[in-house]
Amino acid sequence: xxxxxxxxxxxxxxxxxxxxxxxxxxxxxxxxxxxxxxxxxxxxxxxxxxxxxxxxxxxxxxxxxxxxxxxxxxxxxxxxxxxxxxxxxxxxxxxxxxxxxxxxxxxxxxxxxxxxxxxxxxxxxxxxxxxxxxxxxxxxxxxxxxxxxxxxxxxxxxxxxxxxxxxxxxxxxxxxxxxxxxxxxxxxxxxxxxxxxxxxxxxxxxxxxxxxxxxxxxxxxxxxxxxxxxxxxxxxxxxx
Numbered sequence: 001x002x003x004x005x006x007x008x009x010x011x012x013x014x015x016x017x018x019x020x021x022x023x024x025x026x027x028x029x030x031x032x033x034x035x036x037x038x039x040x041x042x043x044x045x046x047x048x049x050x051x052x053x054x055x056x057x058x059x060x061x062x063x064x065x066x067x068x069x070x071x072x073x074x075x076x077x078x079x080x081x082x083x084x085x086x087x088x089x090x091x092x093x094x095x096x097x098x099x100x101x102x103x104x105x106x107x108x109x110x111x112x113x114x115x116x117x118x119x120x121x122x123x124x125x126x127x128x129x130x131x132x133x134x135x136x137x138x139x140x141x142x143x144x145x146x147x148x149x150x151x152x153x154x155x156x157x158x159x160x161x162x163x164x165x166x167x168x169x170x171x172x173x174x175x176x177x178x179x180x181x182x183x184x185x186x187x188x189x190x191x192x193x194x195x196x197x198x199x200x201x202x203x204x205x206x207x208x209x210x211x212x213x214x215x216x217x218x219x220x221x222x223x224x225x226x227x228x229x230x231x232x233x234x235x236x237x238x239x240x
C-alpha cells in the first residue's frame with residue numbers, strides 16, 4: 001500500500017479552509033505515525049521534513065525550496081509558488097486563514113518529527129562501527145557489513161563518498177549498492193568476507209571495509225540501513 005502523500009503546496013491548494021486542511025494534515029500524520037510506531041522511519045521521515053521545511057520557508061517568504069531542495073522542485077513549480085504567494089498576499093482574510101493553517105500544521109509536523117528523531121537517535125546510539133583489517137589511506141570508497149539482532153546474517157554494501165557544496169558549505173553524501181548477504185558463522189567472519197570481496201574484485205585490492213552492528217532487531221531497509229549510512233559518513237569524517 002502506497003503512503004499518503006501531500007502535494008508541495010497542499011496547504012494552499014484549492015479551497016483554503018482551516019478545518020478542511022486540518023483533516024488532510026491529520027490523515028497524513030496518522031499514516032506517518034503508523035510507520036513510526038513500527039520503527040520504520042524512511043522514506044516517511046524525509047518526506048515529513050521536506051513538507052515542514054516547505055511550510056517554514058513559505059511562512060518566512062523566502063525563495064521556498066529553491067535553495068534548500070534544488071532537485072525537488074522544477075522551475076515551473078517554483079514559479080507557481082511565487083505566483084501563489086503574490087496572489088494570496090493581496091487578500092488579508094485569506095492570508096490570515098492560511099497563516100492559521102501553516103502554524104497549526106508546522107506545529108504538529110514538528111512534534112511528529114521530534115518523536116521520529118528520538119527513534120533515530122536511539123538506534124544510532126546502539127550502532128558499533130569498526131574498521132576491518134588493514135585500512136587504506138583513502139576511505140572514500142569501500143564496503144560496509146551490516147549486522148542486526150542476533151547477527152545471524154551479514155548484509156554487505158559497497159559505498160562511495162562524495163562531497164558537494166550547499167550555501168558555501170561542504171557536505172558529504174554516500175551512495176551505496178547492495179553486494180550480497182552472508183550467513184554469519186565461524187567460516188563467514190568479517191575477515192573472511194573481506195577476503196572474498198577482494199578476491200572477487202581484483203581491481204579493488206585494498207578497499208576500506210567497516211562493520212556496522214546493533215543488538216536491536218529493527219526494519220532493515222526503512223530504518224537500519226539509512227541510519228547506518230549516515231552514521232558511517234560521520235565515522236569516516238572523524239577518522240580523517
